[in-house]
Amino acid sequence: MARRAGLTTRVASNPWHAGLVKDGISEEQQRLLSSWLGPFEVISDHSWPMQDTTVLQLGTPDGGRYIVKASQTSHHIRREIAAYSRGMPGLEGRVPSLVHASTDARLLVTRFLPGILVAGSPAEHVPDTYRQAGALLARLHSPAGVSRSYMRSLAARTRAVIGKAQGLLAGGLVRRLTEEVAAVELSPVELVTSHGDYQPRNWLYDDGEVKVIDFGRADLRPWVHDLVRLTHQQFLADAALAAAFQEGLGRAVTNPEEASAWRLENLDQAVGTVVWAHSIGDESFEQQGVAMVERVLTMA
Incomplete structure (x- = not known):
């Protein structure tokens, strides 16, 4: 993901060159x-x-x-x-x-x-930002056909990640996660081009316009995948932001197949956050993941 805050601009007396020495670039x-x-x-x-x-x-x-x-x-x-x-x-x-x-x-x-990151800027708290972001997501979500295997694959991956969460979550939470995944109906689901990390840290604000960056996690998934992070972050603090986003997006969960996908995507991303944050030593983000797990387990 591209970061645009707190950066150092490099200036050289003869800056134009045909190559660079930079760790991470071969x-x-x-x-x-x-x-x-x-x-x-x-x-x-x-x-x-x-x-x-x-x-x-x-x-x-x-x-x-x-x-x-x-x-x-x-x-x-x-x-x-x-x-x-x-x-x-x-x-x-x-x-x-x-x-x-x-x-x-x-x-x-x-x-x-051009633009500034929405995350950490005043635009992060303005409903119109989310209305625009919802409308942009609706355009991005181009239909990509129905998959009979997506939900089975996601359930298998989620079970594997739950196994890695042993010792990171209380035993009762691990057991409940396992039970919830088993209870999800693994129906065929419509796929779209999803962003994969759709939230203000990947939005830009430029003279009243919202833009979207960083498609490094894009893939073909159910449309509800892109709503999970927002639901557990910005929408928790301000229902007006959720309402504006929904207005721009122009769709909601309306059938059992979408409801099953929504449930499984939440379970997967919640426990995945805990395991990934622990793997990189980010204790604060790991605790956010634990709270996310607890929240998901209380969702209807």
């Missing part, structure tokens, strides 16, 4: 990047701590501005390239446009999208 990736862009200046490093993807803002002598993402191991690069290859009709100017990409090299370049 020589092969540097050569490919130079072949695509020619001389460039590294403006800012947007990489997040504890992530395996390097994210840089670059400038070129002709005034071009770009975001480059590179990784040696992450599958997020491939997911992002796949999301762009499927297309995002109706979102021109509201999402970054892909300029260059190599799945094999785990490298992609998009045009820089």
